[in-house]
Amino acid sequence: MQRRKIIIDTDPGQDDAAAIMLAFASPDELEVLGLCAVAGNVPLSYTSRNLRIVCELCGKPDAPVYEGALKPTHRPQVTAEHVHGRSGLDGVALPEPVMMVREKHAVDFIIETLRNEPAGTVTLCTLGPLTNVALALQKAPDIASRVRELVMMGGGFFEGGNITPAAEFNIYVDPEAAKIVFASGMPIVMMPLDVTHQLLTTKARVAKIAALGTHPAKVLVDWLAFFERFDIEKYGSDGGPLHDPTVIAYLLKPELFSGRECNVEIETQSELTVGMTVVDWWRVSGRKPNATVMREVDADGFFALLTERVGRL
Ligand code: RIB
Ligand code: CA
Numbered sequence: 001m002q003r004r005k006i007i008i009d010t011d012p013g014q015d016d017a018a019a020i021m022l023a024f025a026s027p028d029e030l031e032v033l034g035l036c037a038v039a040g041n042v043p044l045s046y047t048s049r050n051l052r053i054v055c056e057l058c059g060k061p062d063a064p065v066y067e068g069a070l071k072p073t074h075r076p077q078v079t080a081e082h083v084h085g086r087s088g089l090d091g092v093a094l095p096e097p098v099m100m101v102r103e104k105h106a107v108d109f110i111i112e113t114l115r116n117e118p119a120g121t122v123t124l125c126t127l128g129p130l131t132n133v134a135l136a137l138q139k140a141p142d143i144a145s146r147v148r149e150l151v152m153m154g155g156g157f158f159e160g161g162n163i164t165p166a167a168e169f170n171i172y173v174d175p176e177a178a179k180i181v182f183a184s185g186m187p188i189v190m191m192p193l194d195v196t197h198q199l200l201t202t203k204a205r206v207a208k209i210a211a212l213g214t215h216p217a218k219v220l221v222d223w224l225a226f227f228e229r230f231d232i233e234k235y236g237s238d239g240g241p242l243h244d245p246t247v248i249a250y251l252l253k254p255e256l257f258s259g260r261e262c263n264v265e266i267e268t269q270s271e272l273t274v275g276m277t278v279v280d281w282w283r284v285s286g287r288k289p290n291a292t293v294m295r296e297v298d299a300d301g302f303f304a305l306l307t308e309r310v311g312r313l
Helices: 014-024 044-057 106-116 131-139 141-146 169-173 175-182 203-210 215-235 245-252 299-310
Strands: 004-010 030-037 065-067 122-126 147-153 188-191 257-262 264-266 277-279 291-297
Touching: 004 014, 004 106, 014 030, 014 044, 014 215, 014 245, 014 299, 030 044, 030 106, 030 245, 044 065, 044 215, 065 106, 106 122, 106 131, 106 141, 122 245, 131 141, 131 175, 141 147, 147 245, 169 175, 175 264, 188 245, 203 215, 203 299, 215 299, 245 257, 245 291, 245 299
Parallel strands: 004 030, 004 122, 030 065, 122 147, 147 188, 188 291
Antiparallel strands: 257 291, 264 277
């Protein structure tokens, strides 16, 4: 099987960290060309630091890490320390990273990589706000036709929102960026809350990760314990939804997911519903489908994959 070339754009975040660990634990299937930090869960200084901490935890101190947008394209920064902690990776104390970021801006890295690699061979994996991808599209519109797929965690429809009743955090932080991306014509696979809310870090599932007994697994368990506390309180569930690893799991085992081609539009005007992903699931609008919106997932299969792969780190 040919290795799939990917760029990960991320705002770590404990769940972003789980996704990155899953990617690095799958070198036979995935070639990580670079990782881009974007402001999101916490400011860029922290997402950049956190991204490098995760790379070093995975034994990848040479991974190409780039810093991207300091803030959303049009709006003031909104962060989520209430979920992820002040650092964005609260839950376990790890040493400050030694590895440095690369000089190049993440937006330029995305553009140059898409232009230098053969068209249709690079997959963009976004785990945070779509600011970097939107800025790249604005600077180089030609890249839209060169992307193999954009697989993104973001949005919600039947499940509503998580930062407002209508909006999911990644879209809410930069709805104008999301609007640009969904209008770009690039092939999009959307992992919304409708999928991630089925993926609860239950005690039984976390116990299997802990039973791996490795340092990376222990760190992940501690991150999940911190990360899930907010959602357990909010949803009253056994564990919290694990969002970002769905993006990588889709690349490794797409059969875990099912959904349909839909039109998705982004609300950017209404104060009440800004950031809402308006998913035309029943195809009543007549608008052209622009994304594959996932709705079902094999939750046990997802956690079995995550656990098995994390055990390889
Ligand atoms: O709404 C969940 C998303 O927002 C996840 O990507 C999480 O890391 C936060 O960025
Ligand atoms: Ca994220």
